[in-house]
Amino acid sequence: MSDPLSALAGARYAGLATIEEAGLQGMIxxxxxxxxxxxxxxxxxxxxxxxxxxxxxxxxxxxxxxxxSPDELLLLVPYAEVVDKTAALxxxxxxxxxxxxxxSDARAVFTLSGAGAREVLGKICPVDFDVSAFKPxxxxxTRMAQVAAAFWxxxxxxxxxxxxxxxAQYVFNLLxxxxxxxxxxxxY
Amino acid sequence: xxxxxxxxCGVKAEETELHAGGEAHLKRFGPGSSDxxxxxxxxxxxxxxxxxxERWRHVNGCGKWFHAARCTTTLxxxxxxxxxxSAPPQEIRDAITAKRPGWSWREFE
Ligand SMILES: [Zn+2]
Numbered sequence: 001m002s003d004p005l006s007a008l009a010g011a012r013y014a015g016l017a018t019i020e021e022a023g024l025q026g027m028i029x030x031x032x033x034x035x036x037x038x039x040x041x042x043x044x045x046x047x048x049x050x051x052x053x054x055x056x057x058x059x060x061x062x063x064x065x066x067x068x069s070p071d072e073l074l075l076l077v078p079y080a081e082v083v084d085k086t087a088a089l090x091x092x093x094x095x096x097x098x099x100x101x102x103x104s105d106a107r108a109v110f111t112l113s114g115a116g117a118r119e120v121l122g123k124i125c126p127v128d129f130d131v132s133a134f135k136p137x138x139x140x141x142t143r144m145a146q147v148a149a150a151f152w153x154x155x156x157x158x159x160x161x162x163x164x165x166x167x168a169q170y171v172f173n174l175l176x177x178x179x180x181x182x183x184x185x186x187x188y
Numbered sequence: 189x190x191x192x193x194x195x196x197c198g199v200k201a202e203e204t205e206l207h208a209g210g211e212a213h214l215k216r217f218g219p220g221s222s223d224x225x226x227x228x229x230x231x232x233x234x235x236x237x238x239x240x241x242e243r244w245r246h247v248n249g250c251g252k253w254f255h256a257a258r259c260t261t262t263l264x265x266x267x268x269x270x271x272x273x274s275a276p277p278q279e280i281r282d283a284i285t286a287k288r289p290g291w292s293w294r295e296f297e
Contacts, residue, residue, distance in 0.1 A: 055197055055198065069197065070197075070250065070252065072250075072251075126202045126204055126205055141248065141249045141251075142199075142205055142248055142249060143248035148248050
């Protein structure tokens, strides 16, 4: 088997905030009835985290679960374990109307950190990034300029951004432009 | 700028995060219907100055379809509600009545 490569091989840029392509991340799309006990148990077994509240992410030591829609979750697991975990989920949910798909290689992940992080995203997403409006653990799917994206904020005030792999370069360029040192607005 | 609250994820989404889906509560006339019914189903749409009901999709968000009741003259939004209904719910009708007494739209009032 060939070696897996992430979209932009760890590309990095430091401006108003620091942008880094985060490398390989195991990601599983899970669709089903989020109130099903079987599904909740399978999610916990795969990630160590419980099904989160609407527009939130639940993080554990070994993984995370993000709320994508009323019937969809995004499961984050170590890249090396994603194939096995997807199979285990499919197995556990064989009696449910549910679908688990490994989408790790169809997505790119970036981190955005530093004092200007809220402003950098605020320029390109129609989202309120005020500290009182967007808090650690919040998860949001939205539009990032011309493409769809999702992100969450962790306890260290770092944003984790997920986009389609096919637009990884576009998103990186967009974030770089938004983080240009001479483009400070100072809203957040 | 039109801002609609998605009833599924609670996001107050501005227009560019949404996709307009046309008139709400259309009844489909397909095989077995008359030519006139099929014609009206395909082509005849409301074009009101005032209260209007539409379908929208939270396309750059949770992806779900929902309904919105709004005023086409003022862009005022009376409310948004689930897609799993074929008629505006009572609380939406009440909200409209409070602002636009005597309103009517198709067979609804
Ligand atoms: Zn939504």
